[in-house]
Amino acid sequence: MRIMAQIAMVMNLDKCIGCHTCSVTCKQTWTNRPGVEYVWFNNVETRPGQGYPRRYEDQDRWRGGWTLNRKGKLELRAGGRLRKLLTIFANPIMPSIQDYYEPWTYDYENLTNAPLSSDIPVAPPRSLISGEPTKISWSANWDDSLGGDPSPDPVLAQVSDQVKLSFEEAFMFYLPRICEHCLNPSCVASCPSGALYKREEDGIVLVDQDRCRGWRMCVTGCPYKKMYFNHKTGKAEKCTFCYPRVEVGLPTVCSETCVGRLRYLGVLLYDADRVSAAASVPDERDLYEAQLDVFIDPDDPAVASADLPPDWVEAARRSPVYQLIKKYRIALPLHPEYRTLPMVWYVPPLSPVVDALAGTGHDGEDAVNLFAAIEALRIPVGYLAELFTAGDPAPVNTALRRLAAMRSYMRAVNLGEPHPVPPDAGLSEDELRDMYRLLALARYDERYVI
Amino acid sequence: MSAEDVLLKMGRFLRRSATSPDLRAVYLTGGVEGDAFYRDRWSHDKVVRSTHGVNCTGSCSWKVFVKDGIITWEAQQTDYPSVGPDRPEYEPRGCPRGAAFSWYTYSPTRIRYPYARRVLVDMYLEARQRLGDPVAAWAEITTNPEKREKYQKARGHGGLIRVTWDLATEMIAAAHVHTIKAYGPDRIAGFSPIPAMSMVSHAIGSRFVSLIGGAMLSFYDWYADLPVASPQVFGDQTDVPESADWWDAAYLMMWGANVPVTRTPDTHWMAEARYRGQKVVVVSPDYNDAATFADEFLSVRPGTDGALAMAMGHVILKEFFVDRETPFFTDYVKRFTDLPFLVRLDRNENTYVPGKFLTARDLGSSEEAAEWKTVLMSREGVPVVPNGSVGFRWTESGKGRWNLNLDTDPELTLHGRGEPKEVLLPRFDGGGVCHRGVPVTRIGDHLVTTVFDLLMAQYGVRREGLPGDWPTGYEDVAQPYTPAWQEPITGVPADRAVRIAREFARTAEASNGRCMIILGAGTTQWFHGDTIYRAFLSLLLLTGCQGRNGGGWAHYVGQEKCRPQTGWALLAGATDWSRPPRQTPGTPFWYLHTDQWRYDRFDAGELTSPLARGTFRGKHTADLITEAVRNGWMPMSPTFDRNPLDLGDAADPIAHTRAELRAGRLGYAAEHPDDPRNWPRVLTLWRSNLLGSSAKGDEYFLHHLLGATSNLEHPDEEAATGKLDLLLTLDFRMTSSTVFSDIVLPAATWYEKHDLSSTDMHPFVHAFNPAISPPWQTKTDFTAFHLIARAFSDLAKEHLGVRRDVVAVAHQHDTPGELARDVGPDLKLVERDYGAIAEKLAALGPLTEKLGLPVKGVTFLPDEEVAWLGQRCGLVPRGVAKGRPELDTDSKCCEAILALSGVSNGRLAAQGFRQLAERTGTDLDGLAHEGHRIVFSDTQARPVHVAASPEWSGKESHDRRYAPFTINVENGKPWHTLTGRMHFFLDHDWMHEYGEALPIYRPPLDLAALLGETGTLRYLTPHSKWSIHSEYQDNLLMLSLSRGGPTIWMSVEDAARIGVADNDWIEAVNRNGVVVARAIVSHRMPPGTVYMHHAQDRLIDVPKSEATGRRGGIHNALTRVLIKPTHMIGGYAQLSYAFNYLGPTGNQRDELTTIRRRSQEVRY
Incomplete structure (x- = not known):
């Protein structure tokens, strides 16, 4: 056993309002400069929707992440290092600027400088790549809030039999994304220059700007497409988990500025010796449990004997991330089937539950009915399972049942019922109340424990 | 290996x-x-606290990062004081728009220098050199028809050049002086909205305009954000809970309010309260962002929300008042609403209609104001005049009796008491009139019933033994207001309406009134938005939810709470120097002066009740405006068809003016708005983008008010064009308003000045601070108006001197004037020393402590505060303001606002509550925190909690969340209404005329019938995710995260019908104008309705239209103002004028359009 620590994040999608404040503050802080105009270390996607870059989840096309070879060993889906070396001067498989979006600006100066003419001055759009006039036809967030046709969504394709894209059955939720700072990062393994590295002390995955040679293999390797190429410096860039802030005890910019208060930061301890095995379990649907097994209970006696700074151990004990992931099991990994063991997890969106019942004439407030309703959510469980559990509905169901149980129990408390009985979702009354505090009340210093 | x-x-x-x-x-x-x-x-080098200053209710405190003297980025502050250990905190507050603000600082759309249109500058410089006098030069250019047309036609067509501040302010000063001299000071208007979000920036311009006698135009009603139902029902402008109080709600309906988009920093309360078991219901036409959080989503046809609410009211009245009495509800409506009050029935041929409230005078009382004292019936069948009606508010004998104490247990109904009678009630769903019985009794000569009995008849809730046509049950489709009746209208299944109404009322009963309805623009901004709101409010009033933490209405659109209201109002109205200021309702002002009235070709009687007496028949809506002005119900600018300074020249100006009016020699300007004597001549915009944002009927503005070219297809040839001599805008970015302006001044941004921010969404006040000095030649609004004032005073000293100004004042709400009825406006004389305007602008005037600071019927006397400000700010050494506290910097103004307001100065709050207690005779001790005091530096350090004050209706402290009317409910203080209670019934003649005495359903206007509109798609303009009004919609970050330009959302079905694919260029047209945009086709949109999100300006990526060959319009190119006459009622208790409190709303949701796919080749 080799215990290591990582700062991980959980986002509660049940609270995300899709406002994109995180995207903007991140962009303003890190990437509002030439060469990375198109880059959003943090972006927010409407689901169902194509994502950014579009259809990045289609690994048949983009070949990101890991697969198991015939011997059951992990190998990069895009091919091993030798193939990379051999193809190093050829274009790697990676999204084009059009798949991200061609950044643009406007001729704003016209508004002030236009000479006297026959019509109102205007600022037409102009490409920031070519400098030419352009018609805007794609952006970093083109399909926001179901704008346009979401059917090219690769996840949707997997559950198309369960979903009808009609007004009556419309559903949506938002998925904010940053780099996953994986335990088993395929970007690091893809880099022919060894410029990518995972920091030993906190697990943050970074690009050494001095060593990067701009081969862009990492862009291919990352299945989440969170490696970006700066076309001005010719180097790779990525989300840094705001290490200059985290190092001094400040939360990441995207966390601190999240007005939905849905992000949690905390320390997770894991056994580095078991990472490879966990990433290599044969059945994709076992990856979630396998990764959970890699995480170590901070109260485990082995932790005390590990060579970890005491304040890190203390932080791990108070880690909201650990509680959401491991204790309550309501947070789930994004696309575990990529086998990178991602470290940014998500509480799936619960709502709207009762609505699903409205048609049945049942009292949606009733806990028994609530559970039944989860099967008939506006947001299909199957869709969530394809995102978070390689298609296995069971863990998603467990998480949603626990959220529903908490609401039902707290409603009884709220309305002053004398002896509220929590619905059975595998959590005790005290656990439900603690979970409620963490999800609803958690203050700044309880959300971000670093 | x-x-x-x-x-x-x-x-x-x-x-x-x-x-x-x-x-x-x-x-x-x-x-x-x-x-x-x-x-x-x-x-980075430093972090400075600031925020964003206009037209957003967020009031979020921000950290602005600075490196090497350059603003780099911003992030939210997280240091709000705690609101308690058992609830979520306010941190962090912000949204993506605010987070993108710093982009503007160095952006290419930043206005760096003063600009003016070259044709104007050339003519001005030539004339000035020739004539040697700026005022003469301005007079010549604006009165010479050729020159006038030359620069007016050039408006909006580019050709701006850089000018110096000196030249710009000289031209501005000359225009002001000339206008005052030639036409009158009330021909000058200022427009700047929402003071709460940057009080000093707003107040400084308003102060200048007020000092010279110009008119400040209201915005809240103009924006159609003012819910007229609020003055009607509550006698209050708008008072709503802070967002932390959503947490207290056990049941939350979001009705026409898309909280995640429009209240982004507050949304987490809603998301989190669900974890506490709050049930969330969303009612909206589209599957909107809020709906994703809802337990239930009801898709309602646009504008029919009132029908759904009426049906829910029907269910509540039936199940919780008739089938079973609910003591919690009954007790509440008896004490806090007008339901037990008696109403006279009037004869209508051989049947009856509801008339007026029975008053003490009807009982034969000759007591003071007996006609303003309403009556209820005791259990013993005796009429009783309870305390608390408006008749007790302003009379000497009413002292100590203006309270809600009921010495008797009133009867809610006369059912079983006397013979029932059939009354006629209007309906507007195409069904004629309703015949429904009410129990009555005879008091003296009067046949009376209770408001409750009328309400039961109106809602169609049958009780034994009453005659008339009643619904047979919930499933009766033909009779209003059953659940089945509403289904074909709203599209909401009847059983869901029943179930939600039932749950709502049950939850209210179980939680002691903790049900809340968040309502917004989607339901307010209709022509009949007030009826929609009254139907909502009825649900809350019937279930005891108003005046509760966690309960009641939460109106969130354009509502703003300048918490330190009194201090701000003093500075903004310059009432420390002269009173009263001219404050004019915006909607009728624009309606008249942009000539939109000429395009109303229907009779004002058209929309009245089937039971109307015909008062409006044969009249034009503009005639009703004149009538309201003549009655003293509502002010208008200009007021008279003569310069009010000339009237002031008479020996006794007031008597002279009255005589001239009587003799018919002096008329009201509103009677002939197109007469050049009656035009507004100078308009100044700051913190505002009128022409790119709020100007409903934008093309009429351009055509008639500005004389610019427009997209109006059939302009009225008889109408005047080019009324404005000068359009001046101060802004930091280019907008539709700046491109049409004659002069543009470069403003400092929110990160470059001192100011104050507050909102009703949270209980704090916090500061703006400069992160950098204003760059290039930009200046703060504060500095700019001081420069203008100095240039003005220099010219005015000689040209104008000291003059006397006759100001006409409407009967003001919260003053004894609210008992005036229709006696005509009050006239006041104001002396204006025009050479001393700049000096007065920079000092706190003596009326501050001499006359005190009136607010909501009490008057603060800030003697100690004025002395304190003198020490803090210094005293003016010489001139007219000698010895007065200096207000020559923005931070001193911040200091004055805080010192002179009750929420930030407990001494004044306590003083106000003591006065109030004298009037109510009830115990109000302990409401104020006498030692509480906020000074400016406190707000610079971190957001500071305000305290309770008579300025507002709710209690607040560190452990009490703000909810409106908690003082009324808990301390027996009356509402500021006729009965002193919340009103279901409005008995003014005009309300009867419009058929709206009781809550009722009125469908959206039929524009095909009224105005011949041929479009069939409902055109809605909800608030945008990517902008705060027009701000940020041009911001590159927001554009990059969206579709990068103007868009219209439409359903898959509607798009298919006209062959439009996602992102195709389309044109939307109707009789008002044309919009060119790209389509967003989405299955979240219901067929038949399109959304063009609000305030998409015409400057970013808007090509020329195919329809006109000219630049496409803004979202408001397709809308137009229609005036609802009932909004102009005045002099009648809560239906009395106050600035931004009551006035016609600029509703714009009843609009229709036709959309077609256009050529995909676009030209700019």
């Missing part, structure tokens, strides 16, 4: 790193130079 692994393994030994044994991962520990880039990027 493969070859590649060998390579990597070698590399592993060449550098200081740890590679995992299977060579998958490379670990490094600290000390890498390669990461220095990001450390440098993060480093």
Whole structure:
């Protein structure tokens, strides 16, 4: 056993309002400069929707992440290092600027400088790549809030039999994304220059700007497409988990500025010796449990004997991330089937539950009915399972049942019922109340424990 | 081992790193130079607290980062004081728009220098040189028809050139002086909305305009954000809970309010309250952002929300008042609503209609104001005049009796008491009139019933033994207001309406009134939005939810709470120097002066009740405006068809003016708005983008008010064009208003000045501070208006001197004037020393402590505060303001606002509550925190909690969340209404005329019938996710996250019908104008309705239209103002005028359009 620590994040999608404040503050802080105009270390996607870059989840096309070879060993889906070396001067498989979006600006100066003419001055759009006039036809967030046709969504394709894209059955939720700072990062393994590295002390995955040679293999390797190429410096860039802030005890910019208060930061301890095995379990649907097994209970006696700074151990004990992931099991990994063991997890969106019942004439407030309703959510469980559990509905169901149980129990408390009985979702009354505090009340210093 | 692994393994030994044994991962520990880039990027020199200052209710405190004297970015502050250990905190507050603000600082749309249109500048410079006098030069250019047309036609067509501040302010001063001299000061208007979000920036311009006698135009009603139902029902402008109080709600309906988009920083309360078991219901036409959080989503047809609410009211009255009495509800409506009050029935041929409230005078009382004292019936059948009606508010004998104490247990109904009678009630769903019985009794000569009995008849809730046509049950489709009746209207299944109404009322009963309805623009901004709101409010009033933490209405659109109201109002109205200021309702002002009235070609009687007496028949809506002005119900600018300074020249100006009016020699300007004597001549916009944002009927503005070219297809040839001599805008970015302006002044941004921010969404006040000095030649609004005032005073000293101004004042709400009925406006004389305007602008005038600071019927006397400000700010050494506290910097103004307001100065709050207690005779001790005091530096350090004050209706402190009317409910203080209670019934003649005495359903206007509109798609303009009104919609960050320009959302079905694909260029047209945009086709939109999100300006990516060959319009190119006459009622208790409190709303949701796919080749 080799215990290591990582700062991980959980986002509660049940609270995300899709406002994109995180995207903007991140962009303003890190990437509002030439060469990375198109880059959003943090972006927010409407689901169902194509994502950014579009259809990045289609690994048949983009070949990101890991697969198991015939011997059951992990190998990069895009091919091993030798193939990379051999193809190093050829274009790697990676999204084009059009798949991200061609950044643009406007001729704003016209508004002030236009000479006297026959019509109102205007600022037409102009490409920031070519400098030419352009018609805007794609952006970093083109399909926001179901704008346009979401059917090219690769996840949707997997559950198309369960979903009808009609007004009556419309559903949506938002998925904010940053780099996953994986335990088993395929970007690091893809880099022919060894410029990518995972920091030993906190697990943050970074690009050494001095060593990067701009081969862009990492862009291919990352299945989440969170490696970006700066076309001005010719180097790779990525989300840094705001290490200059985290190092001094400040939360990441995207966390601190999240007005939905849905992000949690905390320390997770894991056994580095078991990472490879966990990433290599044969059945994709076992990856979630396998990764959970890699995480170590901070109260485990082995932790005390590990060579970890005491304040890190203390932080791990108070880690909201650990509680959401491991204790309550309501947070789930994004696309575990990529086998990178991602470290940014998500509480799936619960709502709207009762609505699903409205048609049945049942009292949606009733806990028994609530559970039944989860099967008939506006947001299909199957869709969530394809995102978070390689298609296995069971863990998603467990998480949603626990959220529903908490609401039902707290409603009884709220309305002053004398002896509220929590619905059975595998959590005790005290656990439900603690979970409620963490999800609803958690203050700044309880959300971000670093 | 493969070859590649060998390579990597070698590399592993060449550098200081740890590679995992299977060579998958490379670990490094600290000390890498390669990461220095990001450390440098993060480093900064300082962090300054500020916020964003206009037209957003967020009032979020921000950290502005500065490096090397350059603003780099911003992030939210997280240091709000705690609101309690048992609830979520306010941190962080912000949204993506605010987070993108710093982009403007150095952006290419930033206005860096003063600009003016070259044709105007050339003519001005030539004339000035020739004539040697700026005022004469301005007079010549504006009165010479050729010159006038030359520069007016050039408006909006480019050709701006840089000018100096000196030249710009000289031209502005000359225009003001000439206008005052030639036409009158009330021909000058100022427009700047929403003071709460940057009080000093607003107040300084308003102060200048008020000092010279110009008119400040209202915005809240103009924006159609003012819910007229609020003055009607509550006698209050708008008072709503802070968002932390959503947490207290057990049941939350979001009705026409898309909270995640429009209240972004507050939304977490809603999301989190669900975890406390709050049930959430969303009612909206589209599957909107809020709906994603809802337990239930009801898709309602646009504008029919009132029908759904009426049906829910029907269910509540039936199940909780008739089938079973609910003591919690009954007790509440008896004490806090007008339901037990008696109403006279009037004869209508051989049947009856509801008339007026029975009053003490009807009982034969000759007591003071007996006609303003309403009556209820005791259990013993005796009429009783309870305390608390408006008749007790302003009379000497009413002292100590203006309270809600009921010495008797009133009867809610006369059912079973006397013979029932059939009354006629209007309906507007196409069904004629309703015949329904009410129990009555005779008091003296009067046949009376209770409001409750009328309400039961109106809602169609049958009770034994009453005659008339009643619904047979919930499933009766023909009779209003059953659940089945509403289904074909709203599209909401009847059983869901029943179930939600039932749950709502049950939850209210179980939680002691903790049900809340968040309502917004989607339901307010209709022509009949007030009826929609009254139907909502009825649900809350019937279930005891108003005046509760966690309960009641939460109106969130354009509502703003300038918490330190009194201090701000003093500075903004310059009432420390002269009273009264001219404050004019915006909607009728624009309606008249943009000539939109000419395009109303229907009779004002058209929309009245089937039971109307015909008062409006044969009249034009503009005639009703004149009538309201003549009655003293509502002010208008200009007021008279003569310069009010000339009237002031008479020996006794007031008597002279009255005589002239009587003799018919003096008329009201509103009677002939197109007469050049009656035009507004100078308009100044700051903190505002009128022409790119709020100007409903935008093309009429351009055509008639500005004389610019427009997209109006059939302009009225008889109408005047080019009324304005000068359009001046102060802004930091280019907008539709700046491109049409004659002169543009470069403003400092929110990160470049001192100011104050507050909102009703949270209980704090916090500061703006300059992160950098205003760059280039930009100046703060504060400095700019001082420069204008100085230039003005220099010219005015000679040209104008000291004059006397006759100001006509409407009967003001919260003053004894609210008992005036229709006696005509009050006339006041104001002396104006025009040479001293700049001096007065920069000092706190003596009326502050001499006359005190009136607010909501009490008057603060800030003697100690004025002395304190003198010490804090210094005293003016010489001139007219000698010895007065200086207000010559923005931070001193902040100090004055805080010192002179009750929420930030407990001494004044306590003083006000003592006065109030004298009037109510009830115990109000302990409401104020006498030692509470906020000074400006407190707000600079962190947001500071305000305290309770008579300025507002709710209690608040560190452990009490703000909810409106908690003082009324808990301390027996009356509402500011006729009965002193919340009103279901409005008995004014005009309300009867419009058929709206009781809550009722009125469908959206039929524009085909009224105005011949041929479009069939409902055109709605909800608030945008990517902007705050027009601000940020031009911001590159917001554009990059959206579709990068104007868009219209439409359903898959509607798009298919006209062959439109996602992102196709389309044109939307109707009789008012044309919009060119790109389509967003989405299955979240219901067929038949399109959304063009609000305030998409015409400056970014808007090509020329195919329809006109000219630049496409803004979202308001397709809308137009229609005036609802009932909004102009005045002099009648809560239906009395106050600025931004009551006035016709600029509703714009009843609009229709036709959309077609246009050529995909666009030209700019």
